[in-house]
Amino acid sequence: MTTYRAWRAPLLHCIADPDHVGIEQSYQYIEDGLLITCGDRIQFCGKAEDGLKNLPNNLSVTQVENGLLIPGLIDTHVHYPQTDMIASYGEQLLDWLERYTFPEETQFADANHAGDVAERFLNELLRNGTTTALVFGTVHKTSVEVFFDAAAKRRLRMICGKVLMDRNAPDTLLDTPESAYSDSKALIERWHGQDRLHYAVTPRFAPTSTDEQLAVAGRLLAEYEGLYLHTHLAENHKECEWVQSLFPESQDYLDVYDRHHLLSERSVFAHGIHLSDDAHQRLHHSGSAIAFCPSSNLFLGSGLFPLSSACQHGVNVGLGTDVGAGTSFSLLSTMGDAYKTQQLQGQSLHPMKAFYLATLGGAKALRLEDKIGNLAIGSEADFVILDYQATPLLKQRLPRCQSIEEILFTLMILGDDRVIKATIVAGEPIYQRDKI
Structure with missing residues (x-):
């Protein structure tokens, strides 16, 4: 039986090389996003208001607070x-x-x-x-x-x-x-x-x-x-x-x-x-x-x-x-x-x-861009949930950020393994920090 799962969270992924299309056209950021997986594939990635209308079989949704969902x-x-x-x-x-x-x-x-x-x-x-x-x-x-x-x-x-x-x-x-x-x-x-x-x-x-x-x-x-x-x-x-x-x-x-x-x-x-x-x-x-x-x-x-x-x-x-x-x-x-x-x-x-x-x-x-590396529909469901409050310093610093680009920069300068709240592989939550 195919397993469906859904996550509601801010979503960020790259859709092109910034050097080729410019920074603004290189990524998609959805502040209130929804990701639905069907088995080991991504079935939906978009605005929550659009995805929630067609949830399969009243599927329950995992709500991500104070965090960000990105590709593996x-x-x-x-x-x-x-x-x-x-x-x-x-x-x-x-x-x-x-x-x-x-x-x-x-x-x-x-x-x-x-x-x-x-x-x-x-x-x-x-x-x-x-x-x-x-x-x-x-x-x-x-x-x-x-x-x-x-x-x-x-x-x-x-x-x-x-x-x-x-x-x-x-x-x-x-x-x-x-x-x-x-x-x-x-x-x-x-x-x-x-x-x-x-x-x-x-x-x-x-x-x-x-x-x-x-x-x-x-x-x-x-x-x-x-x-x-x-x-x-x-x-x-x-x-x-x-x-x-x-x-x-x-x-x-x-x-x-x-x-x-x-x-x-x-x-x-x-x-x-x-x-x-x-x-x-x-x-x-x-x-x-x-x-x-x-x-x-x-x-x-x-x-x-x-x-x-x-x-x-x-x-x-x-x-x-x-x-x-x-x-x-x-x-x-x-x-x-x-x-x-x-x-x-x-x-x-x-x-x-x-x-x-x-x-x-x-x-x-790795010539695998048709399978991994972003959150495109049909891609393999490998993704990560980041925690904006993983450390006291991040908890204080991130609310000062004015854009997703500034948030990302702060995470790459101050972030480490503590920021990873969950890792999902082929649609299955395989690592959850708070359950270790």
């Missing part, structure tokens, strides 16, 4: 195996990998450990209003199996993949081109396209893969329809120099991936801080996307992502927390960090553009 947030780059090493002190990227990341990921050969972390990771996403994420596993096949199993039980739309890494890492974390292919193939055939799950071919980054293994990644993408490519790109100056020394025949970092046919409409490259105009053009023409990870970039001292340049070149950009180098699972907090990184470059990031990056922009980066 989308994290386009995050590492679930790094959950327990978040806030590890004092290194930049390459040293940080050696000192913290590789020892942590070694533990994921143990399925019980991986399963425990996967459960806690997914619960943390839900506490922060994240309903879709593009996720790194580890080199271990079991790390992805237990992750997908945990995500499937929650009906989350998740994308994940086994890390490919056959050099420049501890022996306990290396695979081979042959095992990378066979393990990935088995995972793809078991999980890709199952309900709301997708598979991402996942070379960690160019320095930890040989040409032979990058060729395997390209082979997998060619053999299976709809796969994602998920890796890192141009995050750190020393990393870029290392890539050039390892692949001297390549024009630049992006060219390493391009030579192995890894650029496509479902390719998502984390960071992309240090890229030329030519690289931005190549990303645009191939339909590839960048995951902008401001919290991580600040924490590791990697640099400031040139958002305006990427957008001017037509590159699809989504927002990523990049936990564990990122310091929060909250995309609200990450939006605030995105604003700060642009301020440091003399650019002002409008709150609606930041909101777009965390919702519809993320969906477009």
Whole structure:
């Protein structure tokens, strides 16, 4: 039997990229709105006075007081195996990998450990209003199996993949081109396209893969329809120099991936801080996307992502927390960090553009905008209820706001997981803060 549910609340969602249509035309805000779901889909989104006239079977309505209903947030780059090493002190990227990341990921050969972390990771996403994420596993096949199993039980739309890494890492974390292919193939055939799950071919980054293994990644993408490519790109100056020394025949970092046919409409490259105009053009023409990870970039001292340049070149950009180098699972907090990184470059990031990056922009980066990222009728019913009175400071500050744009900006500067009152996934309330 199909389940209907209804929520009456202020509604906010993006309907277009603010850079393309202007701020005022990029979003829809309904102060007294009604959202009706039928099973796992949105059946109605509009003014309450219109929707209440045609409620199915006198359906009861959940009234949201002092809050806002928005689409589920989308994290386009995050590492679930790094959950327990978040806030590890004092290194930049390459040293940080050696000192913290590789020892942590070694533990994921143990399925019980991986399963425990996967459960806690997914619960943390839900506490922060994240309903879709593009996720790194580890080199271990079991790390992805237990992750997908945990995500499937929650009906989350998740994308994940086994890390490919056959050099420049501890022996306990290396695979081979042959095992990378066979393990990935088995995972793809078991999980890709199952309900709301997708598979991402996942070379960690160019320095930890040989040409032979990058060729395997390209082979997998060619053999299976709809796969994602998920890796890192141009995050750190020393990393870029290392890539050039390892692949001297390549024009630049992006060219390493391009030579192995890894650029496509479902390719998502984390960071992309240090890229030329030519690289931005190549990303645009191939339909590839960048995951902008401001919290991580600040924490590791990697640099400031040139958002305006990427957008001017037509590159699809989504927002990523990049936990564990990122310091929060909250995309609200990450939006605030995105604003700060642009301020440091003399650019002002409008709150609606930041909101777009965390919702519809993320969906477009993942080529899922027909399913998630807004509250359009027919979209999947993933959404979040925000609490305007979540903290004493917000309770005092928000009544002073003169517009929804100012409210949104205040939430992204002062907000975090405490603001998330409820997270609804596929029409089902899966997290409710006051019931925990």
